[in-house]
Amino acid sequence: xxxxxxxxxxxxxxxIDIPDSKEINKxxxxxxxxxxxxxxxxxxxxxxxxxxxxxxxxxSKFKTIYTxxxxxxxxxxxxxxxxxxxxKLITSGMWANVSNxxxxxxxxxxxxxxxxxxxxxxxxxxxxxxWFIDPREQAHMVPxxxxxxxxxxxFSPQVFYAPKEGTVVVFPSxxxxxxxxxxxxxxxxxxxxxxxxxxx
Numbered sequence: 711x712x713x714x715x716x717x718x719x720x721x722x723x724x725x726i727d728i729p730d731s732k733e734i735n736k737x738x739x740x741x742x743x744x745x746x747x748x749x750x751x752x753x754x755x756x757x758x759x760x761x762x763x764x765x766x767x768x769x770s771k772f773k774t775i776y777t778x779x780x781x782x783x784x785x786x787x788x789x790x791x792x793x794x795x796x797x798k799l800i801t802s803g804m805w806a807n808v809s810n811x812x813x814x815x816x817x818x819x820x821x822x823x824x825x826x827x828x829x830x831x832x833x834x835x836x837x838x839x840x841w842f843i844d845p846r847e848q849a850h851m852v853p854x855x856x857x858x859x860x861x862x863x864x865f866s867p868q869v870f871y872a873p874k875e876g877t878v879v880v881f882p883s884x885x886x887x888x889x890x891x892x893x894x895x896x897x898x899x900x901x902x903x904x905x906x907x908x909x910x
Contacts (some may be wrong), residue, residue: 755817780799808898825880
């Protein structure tokens with residue numbers, strides 16, 4: 711008997727390594743920590759950590775990483791067939807997160823945008839994972855009894871990505887996510903950004 715299958719309503723999560731990230735990250739660590747000393751930051755989903763203002767993409771010292779991240783979103787848009795001649799890619803905001811020991815990010819999403827991303831500048835030892843939660847509420851009602859309890863599949867109620875320095879993870883802005891407590895003595899530093907399209 712032949713088993714037919716088609717996937718509908720899938721939730722894509724993309725990841726890509728940024729070229730020359732080691733050198734970029736060395737400077738980013740210095741610049742972000744210096745920024746933190748001059749800016750009290752804001753409170754969003756962060757608990758115990760520092761969340762910068764969201765104008766990072768407008769600051770000249772962060773132009774290199776902003777250009778790299780935006781090029782990833784453009785490449786993704788082209789891959790999906792987005793008409794970038796008729797629609798302009800807009801950056802809604804970009805910010806840094808600095809998480810010392812025990813800091814974490816509560817469950818949240820990013821309303822009003824299409825793509826969100828996180829770029830890892832400094833992950834720390836056994837860095838805190840980012841978890842993505844299945845947006846279909848019904849999928850959480852009855853767990854599927856896999857042989858391997860650690861198995862991750864399209865039926866998993868949530869999946870995680872371990873932070874990897876130099877990697878950017880891109881996901882739909884409506885997808886709920888959270889970040890584990892940083893149990894390392896090392897500071898965890900990341901950059902996030904939001905994007906949408908506007909008709910030209």
